[in-house]
Amino acid sequence: MLLLNTNIISIFYFKFTPNKTILSFLSKKDIPFYEIVPKGYIDIHSHLLPDIDDGVKTVYQSAYILEELEKIGIKKVITTPHVIQDVWSNSSQTISTKLKEMQEILISLRITNIELLSGAEYMMDDLFYDRLKQNDILPLYENYILVEMSTFGPPINLNEILFEIKLAGYTPILAHPERYSFYEDDLKKFDELKESGFLFQLNLLSVSGYYGEKIKSFAKKLIDLDYIDFTGSDIHNYHQLGILQQGFPPKIAKKITALMKKNSVFS
Numbered sequence: 001m002l003l004l005n006t007n008i009i010s011i012f013y014f015k016f017t018p019n020k021t022i023l024s025f026l027s028k029k030d031i032p033f034y035e036i037v038p039k040g041y042i043d044i045h046s047h048l049l050p051d052i053d054d055g056v057k058t059v060y061q062s063a064y065i066l067e068e069l070e071k072i073g074i075k076k077v078i079t080t081p082h083v084i085q086d087v088w089s090n091s092s093q094t095i096s097t098k099l100k101e102m103q104e105i106l107i108s109l110r111i112t113n114i115e116l117l118s119g120a121e122y123m124m125d126d127l128f129y130d131r132l133k134q135n136d137i138l139p140l141y142e143n144y145i146l147v148e149m150s151t152f153g154p155p156i157n158l159n160e161i162l163f164e165i166k167l168a169g170y171t172p173i174l175a176h177p178e179r180y181s182f183y184e185d186d187l188k189k190f191d192e193l194k195e196s197g198f199l200f201q202l203n204l205l206s207v208s209g210y211y212g213e214k215i216k217s218f219a220k221k222l223i224d225l226d227y228i229d230f231t232g233s234d235i236h237n238y239h240q241l242g243i244l245q246q247g248f249p250p251k252i253a254k255k256i257t258a259l260m261k262k263n264s265v266f267s
Ligand SMILES: [Fe+2]
Pocket: 045, 046, 047, 121, 175, 234
């Protein structure tokens, strides 16, 4: 049955992969992404398991993006489906099952120079709190877990959640701190988060201006002030892949390469 499915997938995959006209948008000033990515880069934030959150919808989309990331030189993708109460309440089991299916499809398509693994991106809500207590968590790697908060404000019980994270023995990595604009004029709050044990993961798309100029400038500020521990693509779709492939201006590209090397701890 799987053989039949993957054959069908192969046919559609090769017929319907989008063309690469996106490259025509490549700015002459920008250094292309494949030149920026350090050898053996491990991406720790993306939404590449099909139809499980707001990321890719089909296995074709997932396979296409992963093949493009493979060509860029990325060696491992630890993808991170959303876990958000009442929105995408994915369980560890559903994520693991999807991962296994996608891994088998990649083998059948001979996309084997990139490793696909999975953690999750946990919204720090009541569902996450319950999962922590039940010890039902998918870490990114060893004891690292990826967590996010609403872009409207932090959870009111943030300290309580952090207590449970630590009690369970995890190290929290806060996804895209540059997107939490409510902290921009109060970096002391970021200092407190760092002192309490959070590590910070920057979205590469933020530096490209994908989320707007305000977030781009906050991202640059956090890089320059040395707040960023890790990087991730947070890629959901073809459009974001195209933006990433466009690359970055030389000045910021150098800083990004240096930051991306920090992800080697996940190898
Ligand atoms: Fe994400």
